[in-house]
Each structure stands twice: as C-alpha cells, then as structure tokens.
Amino acid sequence: MPRSFEIKVPASSANIGPGYDVLGIGLSLYLSLKVTIDPKTADQSNKDPNNCLIEYTADSEGYDSVPLQSDKNLITKTALYVLRCNDIRQFPTGTHILIDNPIPLGRGLGSSGAAVVAGVMLGNEVGQLGFSKQRMLDFCLMIERHPDNITAAMMGGFVGSFLRDLTAQEMERREIPLSEVLDAPSGGEDTGLSPPLPPTDIGRHIKYNWNNKIKCIAIIPDFEVSTADSRGVLPSAYTSKDLVFNLQRLAVLTTALTQDPPNPDLIYPSMQDRVHQPYRKTLIPGLTEILKSVTPKTHSGLLGICLSGAGPTILAVATDNFEDIAQEIINMFAKKNITCRWKLLDLAYEGATVERS
Numbered sequence: 001m002p003r004s005f006e007i008k009v010p011a012s013s014a015n016i017g018p019g020y021d022v023l024g025i026g027l028s029l030y031l032s033l034k035v036t037i038d039p040k041t042a043d044q045s046n047k048d049p050n051n052c053l054i055e056y057t058a059d060s061e062g063y064d065s066v067p068l069q070s071d072k073n074l075i076t077k078t079a080l081y082v083l084r085c086n087d088i089r090q091f092p093t094g095t096h097i098l099i100d101n102p103i104p105l106g107r108g109l110g111s112s113g114a115a116v117v118a119g120v121m122l123g124n125e126v127g128q129l130g131f132s133k134q135r136m137l138d139f140c141l142m143i144e145r146h147p148d149n150i151t152a153a154m155m156g157g158f159v160g161s162f163l164r165d166l167t168a169q170e171m172e173r174r175e176i177p178l179s180e181v182l183d184a185p186s187g188g189e190d191t192g193l194s195p196p197l198p199p200t201d202i203g204r205h206i207k208y209n210w211n212n213k214i215k216c217i218a219i220i221p222d223f224e225v226s227t228a229d230s231r232g233v234l235p236s237a238y239t240s241k242d243l244v245f246n247l248q249r250l251a252v253l254t255t256a257l258t259q260d261p262p263n264p265d266l267i268y269p270s271m272q273d274r275v276h277q278p279y280r281k282t283l284i285p286g287l288t289e290i291l292k293s294v295t296p297k298t299h300s301g302l303l304g305i306c307l308s309g310a311g312p313t314i315l316a317v318a319t320d321n322f323e324d325i326a327q328e329i330i331n332m333f334a335k336k337n338i339t340c341r342w343k344l345l346d347l348a349y350e351g352a353t354v355e356r357s
C-alpha cells in the first residue's frame, strides 16, 4: 500500500539570555518533509544505499550544500538510527522525501535541532513504531546532547528542560554520551548490528506560558557559526558570582515573559547573561556593542535582547517598533562589514507535527 505523510518541525531559539542549555522557544518557521513510500514508483537509477531518494526545494537553506545520501544527511541519518534501534535496516523501497528548509544553517535558529527532531519523527513514521513525543525526545537527545533546541522543536512554545543523570549502567553503554554529532554505527554506514534503544526519559521539560503580545525579531547575519565552534570558546568552569548572576535572572525571566503588560524594566535586565555571551563575542563581531546599546530606553517596544542559540543571530523580543529595532541592529553589524536579513516570528506553540494523507 503506498503511504504518504508530512512532518513539520519549527525553528527554535535557545538560551534566551541567562538560560544557557536550558531555555528554548519554538519559532514560526518550519522545516517540512513531504514523504511518499510507494514501491511501484521506485527510481531504479537511485543509487542510495538505503532506498531513499532525497530532494530539497530549490529555495531551501543549504540546497546546494547538504548531502543527499541517506547515511550522510542529518535528517535521514537520524531516521536510520531510530529504525536500526528497532531492527529495521533501511527505508522501504520507493521512499521519496521532499524537504523544504527555510531555517538558515549554523545561525543559531536551531536548524540541526529541527533536523534531528524531523529525523526521529521520520524513523517513527516509516517504521510505524508508535512512539510518543516524550519517547522520541530520548532518541533526539542521544544525538544532540543539549536539550534546549530539541525540546522547543519537538514540544513547541517556551520551554525549560534538563537532562537527567544517567545511571552508572547506562553510562557504560558505548554510545552514551554521544558527541554532538551522530556517528556510525548508530546512524551511518550499516554494520548489521542494531544499536540498543536509548534509556527512557533522558530529558525532562516544562512548558511555560508566554504573553502572545511578545514577538520575536531574529536578525540573521550572513555568516555561519557552528555550534561546536561556539561551544569550544566557553570556559570549563565559572565563578559562583557569575553562576548566581544567571540563576537569579533565569528565575525571574520565565515568569516575566508571561505577564501582561510585559514589563521591559524587568525583562531587559533578566535577559543579561554571564555564562555564554561574553565568551562568544570573539566569534561574532559587534555582539557586545549591540547587546549593550539596543535597549528599551533607546527603542520603545523592545523588551529584551540576546544572542540566539550559539549565534550569530540576535534575538530581540518586542511588542512594537519591530522594523526600527531590526534596522538598528542591521546598521551596527554593517559597521563591521556584516550584512544581515531579519524575520519577525511568533511562537510555534504546537511543536513538531505529522499529518498522514
């Protein structure tokens, strides 16, 4: 029987100032996968080792750079990992995936988190495995080892999350903790061995409320910063003063963003951070000046501003004056010879979805 379905996964912004590796927001910009499985239409010229024909729409981000072989592409590599954990080695004959990706790669808008979530949902649908979203998060968190983007992309809305401590027995398993990148044999070349199923409930999360008058402005510079590089510049230890600085603000911010009317005098200082932004300025020219000089006093309607995820995108939350705020930040980047585009986004409240037809 031919089957078809569509998976949609939102972009996300992680950290939101003091919530490094904790807070995430699902954003209304969607990676979409249109999947058909029909053995009768299998393309005989397709040389993919796992029966999967991958295409990207021509206006997709990464259209000419992402790999199209299923054991190399992050989305299908992730799906293969899920399938192989469940003793299914390949995609069914005649699997065709048309991917539309408007999420810029390596810019701090959760493109890899969305790709991993989409891949796990793809594996779940193709293998008809029937996993819940909570269980699918376990597979995602075996691949991307920080939960903020993944949880926001899967669950949607404004979320806080953490990874539970793994037991000594779970830690002994060779694929835990995985590096940031999924390697063979879990999802790459088929070794014939089935990877073990992930432990259960690796990630725990809570969805906060959000005042829907607050919109997200993403100012996206035209250069990439890989998450791995951006994590590489962070120190391995912090002073208690800096940690307490962030914890105090984190506790206030999660409720401040729910209040009506939103209070810029509370939100702006609550979005300050001493754990990641000060170190990442070395990778993002102009970062410190932008974060310091674009404030609710200089721009009415602005509530707060921070680096989005691992950067280089700047996230401004605001109720008004969106274009002026974006233009000011674009002008400041221009002084460093960096061009940008910007997007006005809402929260993606629902998270990842699958629609069968």
Ligand SMILES: Nc1ncnc2c1ncn2[C@@H]1O[C@H](COP(=O)(O)OP(=O)(O)OP(=O)(O)O)[C@@H](O)[C@H]1O
Residues within 6 Å of the ligand: 012, 014, 031, 062, 066, 067, 073, 074, 075, 101, 104, 105, 106, 107, 108, 109, 110, 111, 112, 113, 115, 149, 225, 226, 227, 228, 308, 309, 310, 311
């Ligand atoms: N739709 C996609 N299809 C295939 N590969 C993708 C896709 N989206 C992301 N990737 C892979 O993920 C890489 C980007 O991941 P990275 O974690 O560095 O940045 P990001 O997820 O965009 O930013 P952040 O984690 O800070 O929000 C891309 O270079 C590409 O290899």
Ligand SMILES: N[C@@H](CCO)C(=O)O
Residues within 6 Å of the ligand: 014, 015, 020, 021, 022, 146, 148, 149, 227, 230, 231, 276, 309, 310
């Ligand atoms: N919390 C992560 C998000 C990026 O994936 C970081 O800032 O490195």
